[in-house]
Amino acid sequence: xxxxxxxQLPSLPxxxxxxxxxxxxxxxxxxxxxxxxxxxxxxxxxxxxxxxxLYGPPSGINSVDQALMRLGTRRFKTLVLTAAMRQILFDLGxxxxxxxxxxxxxxxxxxxxxxxxxxxxxxxxxxxxxxLGLLHNIGELIAIKTPDMETRQExxxxxxxxxxxxxxxxxxxxxxxxxxxxxQALPSDLRDAGHLVKxxxxxxxxxxxxxxxxxxAGTMFxxxxxxxxxxxxxxxxxxxxxxxxxxxxxxxxxNAEPATLKLxxxxxxxxxxxxxxxxxxxxxxxxxxxxxxVSSLTLITGLPALCFGxxxxxxxxxxxxxxxxxxxxxxxxxxxxxxxxAFATQTLTNLSGRTPxxxxxxxxxxxxxxxLTAVPILTGNLCPGVFVLGTDGSAADSTAExxxxxxxxxxxxxxxxxxxxxxxxxxxxxDRQIALEKLHRQLHEISNPLTIIRQxxxxxxxxxxxxxxxxxxxxxxxELDRASNLLLQINRDTAKSSNEHTAxxxxxxxxxxxxxxxxxxxxxxxxLNLQLCSSPTSVNSGPAVLRQILINLIKNAAESVSEAGxxxxxxxxxxxxxxxxxxxxxxxxxxxxxxxxxxxxxxxxPGNTTKGAGHxxxxxxxxxxxxxxxxxxxxxHTGPEGTNFRLLIPATG
Numbered sequence: 001x002x003x004x005x006x007x008q009l010p011s012l013p014x015x016x017x018x019x020x021x022x023x024x025x026x027x028x029x030x031x032x033x034x035x036x037x038x039x040x041x042x043x044x045x046x047x048x049x050x051x052x053x054l055y056g057p058p059s060g061i062n063s064v065d066q067a068l069m070r071l072g073t074r075r076f077k078t079l080v081l082t083a084a085m086r087q088i089l090f091d092l093g094x095x096x097x098x099x100x101x102x103x104x105x106x107x108x109x110x111x112x113x114x115x116x117x118x119x120x121x122x123x124x125x126x127x128x129x130x131x132l133g134l135l136h137n138i139g140e141l142i143a144i145k146t147p148d149m150e151t152r153q154e155x156x157x158x159x160x161x162x163x164x165x166x167x168x169x170x171x172x173x174x175x176x177x178x179x180x181x182x183x184q185a186l187p188s189d190l191r192d193a194g195h196l197v198k199x200x201x202x203x204x205x206x207x208x209x210x211x212x213x214x215x216x217a218g219t220m221f222x223x224x225x226x227x228x229x230x231x232x233x234x235x236x237x238x239x240x241x242x243x244x245x246x247x248x249x250x251x252x253x254x255n256a257e258p259a260t261l262k263l264x265x266x267x268x269x270x271x272x273x274x275x276x277x278x279x280x281x282x283x284x285x286x287x288x289x290x291x292x293x294v295s296s297l298t299l300i301t302g303l304p305a306l307c308f309g310x311x312x313x314x315x316x317x318x319x320x321x322x323x324x325x326x327x328x329x330x331x332x333x334x335x336x337x338x339x340x341x342a343f344a345t346q347t348l349t350n351l352s353g354r355t356p357x358x359x360x361x362x363x364x365x366x367x368x369x370x371x372l373t374a375v376p377i378l379t380g381n382l383c384p385g386v387f388v389l390g391t392d393g394s395a396a397d398s399t400a401e402x403x404x405x406x407x408x409x410x411x412x413x414x415x416x417x418x419x420x421x422x423x424x425x426x427x428x429x430x431d432r433q434i435a436l437e438k439l440h441r442q443l444h445e446i447s448n449p450l451t452i453i454r455q456x457x458x459x460x461x462x463x464x465x466x467x468x469x470x471x472x473x474x475x476x477x478x479e480l481d482r483a484s485n486l487l488l489q490i491n492r493d494t495a496k497s498s499n500e501h502t503a504x505x506x507x508x509x510x511x512x513x514x515x516x517x518x519x520x521x522x523x524x525x526x527x528l529n530l531q532l533c534s535s536p537t538s539v540n541s542g543p544a545v546l547r548q549i550l551i552n553l554i555k556n557a558a559e560s561v562s563e564a565g566x567x568x569x570x571x572x573x574x575x576x577x578x579x580x581x582x583x584x585x586x587x588x589x590x591x592x593x594x595x596x597x598x599x600x601x602x603x604x605x606p607g608n609t610t611k612g613a614g615h616x617x618x619x620x621x622x623x624x625x626x627x628x629x630x631x632x633x634x635x636x637h638t639g640p641e642g643t644n645f646r647l648l649i650p651a652t653g
Contacts (some may be wrong), residue, residue: 009041009141010090011083012104013259014247018043020084020266023077024405028517029068032227035062037082038242040107040134040141044166045083046076047131051170062172063127070325081270088264090145093632097256099144105239105250106207107134114203120231121221123195126408128172129512132179133203138163205459206232266297272300273406286414290377290385291319293410297387300406301399304367304390308339310383315343322367322390329360339363342374343386348404349374352393363388375407381416381511502652503546505537505584510568511552520558525565528554535574537584538652541630546649552623553588553645560592560643567591575651582651583633589644603636 003603019035019042036042043064043356050067061067092100114133118126139159143152144647155162163180179200182193187205190198198220205213209232213265217223243250246258263313287309294307304322310332317328330337334344342349351360363372367390374507375387389403513530522529539546573585595603604624627634 008086009044009094009138010100010145011039011087011652012100012246012248013087013256015039016084017086017103017259017263018078019080020263020270024270024408026408029076032077032080032095033064033068035246037130037134038246039104039107042080042083043134044138045079046071048171049079061170062125062131062176064131065127081276084263085271086342088260092145092256092632095145098254100141101248101250101254103137103140103144104248105243107137108205108242109235109239110134112238113231114199114223116195116231116235117199117203117206117221120194120223123199125196126154128176129196129199129203132167132176132200132519135166136163136180136183136200136204138166156471161496165502169591187219190220206235220226247494269402269405270409273402273409276365286384287318289410289414294319294387295321297321297389297403297406300402301389304369305398306363306366307385307390308343308388309385310343315386317341318385320366325366328362335359335364338374339386342376343383346376346378346383348376348407350391354589364390373403374458375403377407377414378411381507384414414626423546478633491549501540501542502538503541503545505539505572505586505649506532507537508543508546508550509572512547512554513570516554520555521568526558526561527567528558529567529569531569531571533572533574537572537574539630539649540652541632545630549623549626549647550588552620556620557588557590557592557643557645560590566642576648578648582653583648584651585650586647587644588647589642591642594640594643595638600636600638 007421011288014039015035019032019039021037022032036046046067047061048584050061050070059441061070071079081556111130111133115126115130117241118129119121123129137159139155139162143155146152158512160181160183163183164177167176167180174528176195179196182190182197183201183204185193185197185201187201190201202213202216202220205216207213214225214228218225240250284286290307290309294305295304297305298321304320306320306322306325307318309318310316311329313332314329315332317325319325322434330340332340332343334340338349338351338354341361351371354360356364364370366601369390369392371391371393373389373391374391377385377387436510507530509530513528516528520526554568554570561568567590569587569589571587571589573587574583576583576585604621624634627647627649631650635646637644639646
């Protein structure tokens with residue numbers, strides 16, 4: 001029987017739905033991969049593609065994170081979308097859906113148990129153990145979707161061999177194949193077997209929560225009954241937490257219909273919006289795309305709409321579907337209307353709970369509706385346009401979802417199209433900004449694999465007892481940090497302002513945070529908190545200088561807490577009146593252990609550092625020099641509760 005050609009397997013609709021929703025929200029890759037890694041069918045799709053001939057000979061990729069490094073985030077998200085589309089084609093009976101829910105729980109329990117055992121018994125590849133635990137009973141998943149009872153039973157009988165065939169086809173090596181092939185061997189026959197074989201076999205037994213599994217733990221690894229029961233209890237809690245976060249009910253019977261209908265609804269909405277956006281000429285200028293897309297928005301919502309483009313400092317009415325539209329240009333500065341508020345805040349804004357001002361009334365008259373919703377279109381930090389949709393004040397949730405999905409997909413279109421075409425109404429400056437935003441996304445894409453590599457190096461260092469090898473890995477890590485810093489330096493050109501002598505502090509922080517969230521602050525135990533004021537934060541400093549200061553301060557703060565975990569907070573305030581002039585205040589605070597007296601006394605002197613040998617300590621001296629050059633002020637407060645750097649930067653006049 002041929003097993004491998006068709007591995008298009010069903011997932012629980014709740015899991016696929018959450019993964020698709022995370023992609024539609026443009027969540028970071030770590031949030032999406034965590035959802036995907038909980039489901040055997042989705043993992044099979046990811047690893048099959050990552051290990052396929054499309055990317056050269058099989059390379060033994062055995063985790064979702066490694067697959068992401070090879071596929072890239074965009075292709076990874078496309079794969080999730082196609083999996084969701086295929087998922088709605090599965091027509092399993094009620095009993096089969098119940099089996100699928102039970103399969104999901106057992107597979108995830110086995111995977112988590114395998115990872116816990118690998119860590120406990122010092123197996124060096126805990127992620128590999130997790131993935132094999134998730135795949136160990138893939139034959140059962142194939143059987144669930146097979147209608148013929150005789151064929152189904154044959155798949156069930158060959159589970160171990162099927163799993164071995166699958167991992168062999170991916171080039172994961174003979175030990176991984178043996179772990180699948182001998183997973184059901186008797187514990188007495190596994191006493192001197194390979195480490196990975198014992199881990200997978202014991203994990204599969206413990207996932208069944210029977211006394212034989214507990215006895216096997218003593219036979220294979222000498223683990224006490226008390227410890228094994230504690231592992232089982234903790235894993236059961238983890239599975240319950242994951243199920244709750246995904247909306248998968250684990251108690252009593254399982255009804256897949258509600259989640260399946262929701263998934264079908266979400267997939268159809270995405271298909272509808274993609275088709276509608278495709279009606280516009282996507283090879284023309286961005287302004288024309290916006291103007292033409294307004295008819296697509298009306299087509300999918302049935303509501304009249306207006307399209308405003310951002311031209312210089314104005315919002316100009318480009319097109320509409322509510323009859324002839326007049327020439328209308330209004331200031332882009334927020335003045336109380338839903339239109340300018342949506343542009344300024346870059347968030348969807350409606351009239352609910354607001355008192356309409358004159359511009360609101362003008363737009364309602366053009367739309368001939370009692371209410372309206374303003375929908376900004378974003379390309380990174382830019383807002384090239386705003387759609388104004390006429391409503392009756394009680395838009396259905398489905399309409400709101402369509403509008404949100406439409407705006408996100410249109411934003412993606414504008415971000416990915418070539419920036420060589422000039423805005424018909426905006427000139428080359430806006431075109432340059434689009435190009436810089438594209439560069440920002442490419443740099444963001446590069447930072448993801450750097451982050452993953454950095455984490456693997458950290459894991460390797462913790463496993464090695466050889467000090468010399470640890471030092472060599474530290475050199476590699478520092479070079480990766482240097483590469484990340486170079487990316488951040490290049491990325492500074494995506495700043496909003498093209499003026500080299502002034503910059504907006506809050507915009508610089510937000511732009512930098514987008515990169516740092518998926519690199520420096522990707523670990524769960526390290527948080528980046530932004531507390532940015534709502535007042536203007538324009539300062540007398542070029543974007544490059546400002547970003548250099550931010551990178552050095554934030555990186556130092558993160559490294560001071562990265563080992564034990566903690567947070568770095570960035571806070572701004574403006575205007576600050578001191579010494580007969582206006583300043584913008586910046587505070588960078590960490591929750592580390594503080595600076596020693598010797599470091600504090602020579603804080604801004606090159607060569608002093610808390611990072612140990614190999615670091616030159618130039619970061620803070622560079623910051624001090626840059627702050628002095630802009631006639632700013634820098635101060636430091638440090639103690640056992642952490643360290644705070646406070647900067648006063650001259651505000652623009």
